[in-house]
Amino acid sequence: MAMTEKLYYENPYLEELEAEVVAVSGSALILDKTIFYPEGGGQPGDCGLFGDIPIATTEKGDDGTPHHIIAEGFLPPPVGTRAKLHLDWEHRYFYMREHSAQHLVSALLFSMHGIGTVAVHQGEDGFTVETNASDIPDDILLSVEDAASDAIREGHRIWQEEVEHIDAEALHMRRSIKVGGRVRIVHIDGIDEVACGGVHAGNTREIGEIAYVGKERIRSHIRTMWKCAEPAVSFRRGNMEIVKALSSLFSAERQNIEKEAERVIAELGELKRDVHRLEERIASLELGKALCDGPAFLLSDIPVSSYDGVLPEGYAYPVLVADASGRFLFYGDGDLFTKLRGALQIKGGGRNGIFHGSFPGSASDFISAAREVICGND
Numbered sequence: 007m008a009m010t011e012k013l014y015y016e017n018p019y020l021e022e023l024e025a026e027v028v029a030v031s032g033s034a035l036i037l038d039k040t041i042f043y044p045e046g047g048g049q050p051g052d053c054g055l056f057g058d059i060p061i062a063t064t065e066k067g068d069d070g071t072p073h074h075i076i077a078e079g080f081l082p083p084p085v086g087t088r089a090k091l092h093l094d095w096e097h098r099y100f101y102m103r104e105h106s107a108q109h110l111v112s113a114l115l116f117s118m119h120g121i122g123t124v125a126v127h128q129g130e131d132g133f134t135v136e137t138n139a140s141d142i143p144d145d146i147l148l149s150v151e152d153a154a155s156d157a158i159r160e161g162h163r164i165w166q167e168e169v170e171h172i173d174a175e176a177l178h179m180r181r182s183i184k185v186g187g188r189v190r191i192v193h194i195d196g197i198d199e200v201a202c203g204g205v206h207a208g209n210t211r212e213i214g215e216i217a218y219v220g221k222e223r224i225r226s227h228i229r230t231m232w233k234c235a236e237p238a239v240s241f242r243r244g245n246m247e248i249v250k251a252l253s254s255l256f257s258a259e260r261q262n263i264e265k266e267a268e269r270v271i272a273e274l275g276e277l278k279r280d281v282h283r284l285e286e287r288i289a290s291l292e293l294g295k296a297l298c299d300g301p302a303f304l305l306s307d308i309p310v311s312s313y314d315g316v317l318p319e320g321y322a323y324p325v326l327v328a329d330a331s332g333r334f335l336f337y338g339d340g341d342l343f344t345k346l347r348g349a350l351q352i353k354g355g356g357r358n359g360i361f362h363g364s365f366p367g368s369a370s371d372f373i374s375a376a377r378e379v380i381c382g383n384d
């Protein structure tokens with residue numbers, strides 16, 4: 007099997023490289039050497055060009071060899087083809103910085119608070135660190151954000167080396183080593199050393215910005231969410247826009263928005279209760295007018311739910327109330343309701359002589375049809 011020289015470790019800042027196709031497997035190109043990092047350790051694979059052919063992503067083959075996956079609709083070039091590999095540098099550099107930011111957060115969670123990392127994920131809009139903690143208060147996570155910002159400002163060198171397994175174990179790093187043989191160690195000077203096969207920025211300063219953005223419970227652990235670089239900046243700017251919009255909607259200064267929102271919500275609750283009381287009053291009056299010595303039919307402007315509490319006790323005849331939203335309330339004998347439901351093909355149910363449901367079409371058509379069923383042909 008052809009071995010590929012992996013130059014992304016030697017020089018993660020190399021954007022271009024002349025390479026030769028040594029094997030083709032389906033839509034995957036295997037090259038004699040590469041600067042394209044294959045997906046792994048939470049970091050996405052690289053994309054870019056091989057000559058004119060777009061490389062959609064890079065994956066690890068079964069033996070760890072980088073497989074350059076060519077974009078759909080393109081044919082793989084024959085073995086022996088030489089061309090220039092050109093990295094999508096914006097994509098790659100972002101993930102280098104994000105991966106370094108993730109190490110920084112995991113290292114500080116551990117050194118400051120004894121919290122371990124169990125899984126990580128890198129995305130284009132942020133990364134997550136799943137911890138072994140069942141609860142982490144926000145002030146702890148904000149203290150990690152502060153320390154990470156300090157480390158970014160201070161500018162710590164980030165570098166990698168490959169060491170023998172036994173030497174790696176002797177370092178007693180914060181995460182157990184998951185690979186056999188020689189082990190790659192990523193160092194953040196003065197802060198962290200951990201086994202990692204990813205590609206990193208050369209200095210913490212390159213991360214730029216970091217923001218803690220939230221947490222969630224996953225299984226019995228806390229997963230923390232972070233953003234760095236441009237996504238951190240847009241997150242903060244997005245928050246500012248939301249505050250501006252709320253400030254204008256509530257006509258309140260930034261510091262008063264919360265209080266004003268609480269006041270409006272409380273007022274809305276009171277208004278809803280007032281409306282409900284008035285609707286019940288209307289329902290009671292309307293029903294009083296509709297009841298006569300026989301079945302009563304009422305097309306109501308207010309929701310039928312308003313009639314729930316105002317049905318007359320001991321009225322001997324069925325009462326049907328329908329509203330414009332297609333809901334109805336039937337007050338009467340259960341067998342009659344079953345007959346009505348079958349004849350009109352309507353949905354509904356209930357008990358103790360009170361039935362709710364819905365009907366299709368107009369309320370007046372529904373009432374005419376129901377009147378015919380209830381009053382029969384007599």
Ligand SMILES: [Zn+2]
Pocket residue numbers: 047105109201202203204
């Ligand atoms: Zn890593």
